[in-house]
Each structure stands twice: as C-alpha cells, then as structure tokens.
Amino acid sequence: MKTARLSVRTFPAPDYDLGATLDCGQAFRWRRAGRGWEGVLRGRWVEVIQEGDLVTAATVGPPGNWKWLTDYFQFSENLADVLASFPPDEPLRQAAGACRGLRLLRQEPWECLASFLLSSTKQIPQIRHIVARLCERFGERVETPPGRGPLWSFPTAPALARVDEAALRACGMGFRARYLAAVSRAVASGDADLEAIRTLSMAEARERLMALPGVGRKIADCVLLFAYGFPRAFPIDTWVLRALRELYFPGRVPKAAELIEFSESHFGPRGGYAQQYLFHYMRVRAGRVAPGGSIVATLPRDGN
DNA sequence: AGCCAGGCAGAGA
C-alpha cells in the first residue's frame, strides 16, 4: 500500500477566526481534529490549523497552486474594509465586537445548494448529521493520511439523481428528500446550470434558484451569498428575523416584506456579511454556539 | 409533552 504524500502550506490570515468561520452554520462538513479542523474541498481531504495570524493547511497529494483552498477561505479579503462598510448602528457594533474574525467562505454551488435544501426547519447540528450520512452513503471515499478519516466527498448531482428517493429519506432528511431528488435530477440533466448562474445579476440568479423545487427566498439567498459571493445577499432565517425585530424594530412586529426592504437598503454593499454577523451574534447570545472556536483566544487583540 | 429548528409550497381568503 502506497503511503499518502502530505503537502503543507501556511497562509497569512489576519483578522480571521477559523473556528467561528467553520462552525457558524454556513458550511456543514468541517469537524474538529486535534488543534485544527478537517474537511473535504473539491474531493480532497484538508486539515487547517490556525496559529495567530497564520493558517496552515495540509492535504494529500499534489496541491497545485492552492487556489482551490484560498478561493474557499478568502484569506485575502480585508475584514477591516468589510466592517467599515457596515452602517454605524449599535446592533452591528455589538455583533462585530462579539464575533471578531468571523468570515464568509466561498463554497461550491452544488454542495451549498444541496446542503441548504436540507436545512429547512432543522437545527444546525442536525443538518450536519444528515449531510454526513449523505456523503458517507453516496459520496466517494477520499484519500486521507494514516490515522485520519475516513471521509467522503460530497455526492455529485448525477450520483444523487441515480438514488431512490427512499434512500435519500433514510438519511434522516424527511420531506426534504423529494426536493433533493428533484433538484439533483434538474442539475444532472442540465436543466439547471449552476455554473451559468455565476454570470447573472443577483436578481436573475435568485430567480433561477427559486425556480427549483424546495428553494425559496431564504435558501436562494444562502447560495447567492455563500457560494456565488453576491455581497448584498441577505438570507433572513428565524435567527436573523429575530435579530431584525428585536434590535431594529423593538416594540412592533414588521411584516416580512418590510424587513426584506429594510435589509436591502440599510446594511450597505456588504449586507451579506452584516447578516452573518447578526446571525452568529444571536446564536452566541442564546448559548447555541461558542463565540469562536477554541482558537479565538489566540487572535491578536489590536485594542479598541 | 409540547415546542422549536438557517423554510417551502399549496390552499383558501
């Protein structure tokens, strides 16, 4: 048996809280591994460890130019610019203070779409569990270093299109199986072209996504933000809904349409980032998640 | 035991 060859590289990652970023509910496949995290990117096992302003990544086999990894983690995004783009209101000041270093990833559209299809009225740990079973049963085994894993790639759309709906349901996804089966077939057949969506405006891209069964405004906005990188996409889920109501409209209950309008006009060109800060802030406040992975304490404090 | 979870779609008003 040939021994896997490990490739290692360190990247500068200032103002980056890797733990919070991987654990905040935008991606569902990362798990703690010793001092770091391990997961699968583009069918490839990856481990990432943060030490201060540096993130060291390890993978198996030739890594090429590592673009597949740097695109995903968006290390070169300047967080100070993002925070400076936020409106200077008190809720966001609190959220930014509580979630230092929280980042948006840039995920692959298919995995992101399929994962959020499974997310409706599910708690984040439950989504992780369903996705893990889906990968284990229908993904491809990924090469891992000795003593690590096993891990599987996220199953492709054609792979899931071949699976019986009952087998999907057996992963614990309940009524969402019908949607996942239908969307898998649409993507596998080419009726839905996830790559072509990259070239569209946000409104057009949202329209295409919402045409898929089981994809409404919220799931579409998650994919627009987390996969396609539309910076103003602002998914409003139950947590963000509560944040908007409690923090921005105390004392009355605005309707959904008014909140959507507010979210589009108030939060600026990086509204999606603001949304993720509010989301994470609410969950931290409620004790649903640690403020930032175990690593947050090693982040540099630059005063104020 | 009953309520809620990173919602959506269809029905009825």
Place this chain on the structure above:
DNA sequence: TCTCTGCATGGC
C-alpha cells in the same frame, strides 16, 4: 397578495 397549515425528524 396575504395568512395558515402540513410536512419528517430529532433535540430539549
């Protein structure tokens, strides 16, 4: 255009 409800499953 709106509000209401059923949908599977699991955690608390």
